[in-house]
Amino acid sequence: EIVLTQSPATLSLSPGERATLSCRASQSVSSYLAWYQQKPGQAPRLLIYDASNRATGIPARFSGSGSGTDFTLTISSLEPEDFAVYYCQHRNNWPFTFGQGTRLEIK
Amino acid sequence: EVQLVESGGGLVQPGGSLSLSCSASGFTLRTNGMHWVRQAPGKGLEYVSGLSNNGGSTYYADSVKGRFTISRDNSKNTLYLQMSSLRAEDTAVYYCVKDRYGTVTGLFDYWGQGTLVTVSS
Numbered sequence: 001e002i003v004l005t006q007s008p009a010t011l012s013l014s015p016g017e018r019a020t021l022s023c024r025a026s027q028s029v030s031s032y033l034a035w036y037q038q039k040p041g042q043a044p045r046l047l048i049y050d051a052s053n054r055a056t057g058i059p060a061r062f063s064g065s066g067s068g069t070d071f072t073l074t075i076s077s078l079e080p081e082d083f084a085v086y087y088c089q090h091r092n093n094w095p096f097t098f099g100q101g102t103r104l105e106i107k
Numbered sequence: 108e109v110q111l112v113e114s115g116g117g118l119v120q121p122g123g124s125l126s127l128s129c130s131a132s133g134f135t136l137r138t139n140g141m142h143w144v145r146q147a148p149g150k151g152l153e154y155v156s157g158l159s160n161n162g163g164s165t166y167y168a169d170s171v172k173g174r175f176t177i178s179r180d181n182s183k184n185t186l187y188l189q190m191s192s193l194r195a196e197d198t199a200v201y202y203c204v205k206d207r208y209g210t211v212t213g214l215f216d217y218w219g220q221g222t223l224v225t226v227s228s
Contacts, residue, residue, distance in 0.1 A: 032213075034214065034215070036152075036215075042220075043202055043218040043219060043220050043221055044152065044202075044215075044218055045218070046215060046216050046217075046218075049207075049214055049216075050214075055216065056216075087151065087152055089152070089213075089215070090213075091212060091213025091214055094166060095154060095166070095168060095169075096154045096157075096213040097154065098151055098152040098153070098154070099151075100151050101151050101152075
């Protein structure tokens with residue numbers, strides 16, 4: 001089973017700042033990595049799939065990069081609605097697994 | 108607009124059974140793989156089970172294998188999860204999730220709002 005490790009666990013930033021979230025896989029997942037956003041009391045929402053493709057309706061301030069074992073989600077300029085928990089997930093092989101999440105909080 | 112609405116959650120005793128349903132609209136269920144993902148209170152996301160569009164391929168997490176059964180009725184646009192021999196550690200919000208493709212590819216493009224299952228005496 002591939003283990004995904006996200007860092008940092010918590011990120012404290014202010015609106016307008018740039019956020020950089022990391023996801024590291026215990027072995028290569030090629031480019032089969034996705035990012036999800038989850039707000040309190042809501043279901044997760046797909047942001048980025050296959051490392052760098054924005055899902056439908058996702059603002060351009062969200063971008064993803066990486067391949068193999070190291071991936072990054074970047075939010076170029078934080079909006080108030082971006083403060084949430086972010087999860088990475090791989091689909092390279094079975095079983096699909098999720099990272100433990102990064103909480104992005106307002107500083 | 109794609110919508111997934113789960114139902115069937117509730118309180119059940121350890122060792123008991125429960126059946127979850129997911130009603131899909133806005134797309135034709137038979138064209139997509141479907142999944143269940145759960146989230147224990149205050150915890151992260153855990154993949155539970157997946158089923159291909161024609162029902163030919165099924166996947167189960169080791170933690171639920173032999174106890175949970177995923178199925179679908181494409182004529183009713185409904186996905187199911189039959190859960191038995193429930194344990195306290197199965198307590199979670201269960202999300203119905205649509206795969207972007209017909210097979211089980213693990214690309215989760217739409218999620219339902221979830222239904223809470225509580226296993227407790």
